[in-house]
Amino acid sequence: xxxxxxxxxxxxxxxxxxxxxxxxxxxxxxxxxxxxxxxxxxxxxxxxxxxxxxxxxxxxxxxxxxxxxxxxxxxxxxxxxxxxxxxxxxxxxxxxxxxxxxxxxxxxxxxxxxxxxxxxxxxxxxxxxxxxxxxxxxxxxxxxxxxxxxxxxxxxxxxxxxxxxxxxxxxxxxxxxxxxxxxxxxxxxxxxxxxxxxxxxxxxxxxxxxxxxxxxxxxxxxxxxxxxxxxxxxxxxxxxxxxxxxxxxxxxxxxxxxxxxxxxxxxxxxxxxxxxxxxxxxxxxxxxxxxxxxxxxxxxxxxxxxxxxxxxxxxxxxxxxxxxxxxxxxxxxxxxxxxxxxxxxxxxxxxxxxxxxxxxxxxxxxxxxxxxxxxxxxxxxxxxxxxxxxxxxxxxxxxxxxxxxxxxxxxxxxxxxxxxx
Numbered sequence: 001x002x003x004x005x006x007x008x009x010x011x012x013x014x015x016x017x018x019x020x021x022x023x024x025x026x027x028x029x030x031x032x033x034x035x036x037x038x039x040x041x042x043x044x045x046x047x048x049x050x051x052x053x054x055x056x057x058x059x060x061x062x063x064x065x066x067x068x069x070x071x072x073x074x075x076x077x078x079x080x081x082x083x084x085x086x087x088x089x090x091x092x093x094x095x096x097x098x099x100x101x102x103x104x105x106x107x108x109x110x111x112x113x114x115x116x117x118x119x120x121x122x123x124x125x126x127x128x129x130x131x132x133x134x135x136x137x138x139x140x141x142x143x144x145x146x147x148x149x150x151x152x153x154x155x156x157x158x159x160x161x162x163x164x165x166x167x168x169x170x171x172x173x174x175x176x177x178x179x180x181x182x183x184x185x186x187x188x189x190x191x192x193x194x195x196x197x198x199x200x201x202x203x204x205x206x207x208x209x210x211x212x213x214x215x216x217x218x219x220x221x222x223x224x225x226x227x228x229x230x231x232x233x234x235x236x237x238x239x240x241x242x243x244x245x246x247x248x249x250x251x252x253x254x255x256x257x258x259x260x261x262x263x264x265x266x267x268x269x270x271x272x273x274x275x276x277x278x279x280x281x282x283x284x285x286x287x288x289x290x291x292x293x294x295x296x297x298x299x300x301x302x303x304x305x306x307x308x309x310x311x312x313x314x315x316x317x318x319x320x321x322x323x324x325x326x327x328x329x330x331x332x333x334x335x336x337x338x339x340x341x342x343x344x345x346x347x348x349x350x351x352x353x354x355x356x357x358x359x360x361x362x363x364x365x366x367x368x369x370x371x372x373x374x375x376x377x378x379x380x381x382x383x384x385x386x387x388x389x390x391x392x393x394x395x396x397x398x399x400x401x402x403x404x405x406x407x408x409x410x411x412x413x414x415x416x417x418x419x420x421x
Contacts, residue, residue: 103116204221204228328373370390371392
């Protein structure tokens with residue numbers, strides 16, 4: 001609410017206290033005195049310019065304390081709740097109210113179980129009820145109230161299984177913005193669309209193979225973001241994000257991975273927020289799925305690689321010169337020794353058909369020449385492999401020097417040794 005509008009309401013409220021425009025107007029007694037030291041207040045409930053308000057003041061001409069209707073808290077609890085600056089005014093019975101400002105955790109109604117309070121008070125039209133109340137009773141009631149909402153489903157909306165409306169456990173979903181609910185459209189076996197009320201949306205693509213392997217429909221947002229949606233049922237969806245360098249099918253579920261949970265039933269979400277056991281169960285599911293996916297991918301890759309090894313052959317030979325090839329082999333062995341390769345170099349040859357000249361970019365003076373080639377080696381596992389390489393020779397103005405290894409293309413190409421000779 002803008003300050004200008006707020007001040008206008010305060011001025012209007014002062015006027016309404018004098019003229020008694022509110023629908024309800026009653027005298028209430030306070031457990032703890034108000035800021036002006038009074039333990040008796042005029043309470044009025046009504047509207048001002050369409051805004052539902054609860055106001056209290058020590059006298060008709062006094063500036064009132066104003067509490068605005070809180071629709072989210074009211075929806076979550078099933079009670080008509082007002083509040084301001086972290087303070088909630090909650091109906092206790094037909095003529096009494098609890099007023100509290102949660103300290104730990106400092107969360108909204110329906111988002112956690114309160115433990116401690118910055119402020120707690122009780123006021124009622126019945127003076128005897130106030131006399132029978134104390135601060136501990138107020139706080140205990142508020143704690144129990146928050147617990148009932150989180151564990152008993154008080155105030156939760158009816159579950160509409162045909163709706164696309166889901167409630168998230170972690171509400172911060174986009175650019176620091178929080179959302180109490182989202183829309184998720186699932187076209188089974190094709191795509192999943194997450195839609196937020198600020199107009200932002202995310203499109204996830206169906207992962208055919210891993211969905212079959214895991215026994216749960218999996219959707220990937222793509223773009224190297226490592227974010228996935230696991231659709232357990234029409235009611236329940238788990239969002240998972242892998243840390244940098246990890247991915248579904250390539251790594252296990254570790255300490256730095258995180259998840260969110262979407263469900264159509266608010267009771268399930270609230271129970272999850274206050275139950276470490278329920279959270280651990282989701283974490284365990286994701287760990288199991290991740291391991292199963294990794295084992296499948298590794299097994300599939302191993303089978304494909306075995307087939308590739310069986311069919312792989314050496315690249316065709318290009319430029320041929322036995323003396324230079326011997327130099328290239330020595331250059332390859334020197335490189336392998338320098339970088340402590342475990343493989344044994346067998347030979348090297350050129351795959352390029354001719355040398356390319358390279359020059360000083362400023363003067364145009366020839367510096368040398370280079371050519372593509374391969375290094376062939378024997379591995380410790382008994383197989384052979386080759387790597388693509390660039391060989392070069394420096395030019396001193398009169399002739400070319402010995403061949404040296406200028407650079408290596410990463411990654412070995414494994415093949416059966418019978419195809420090496």
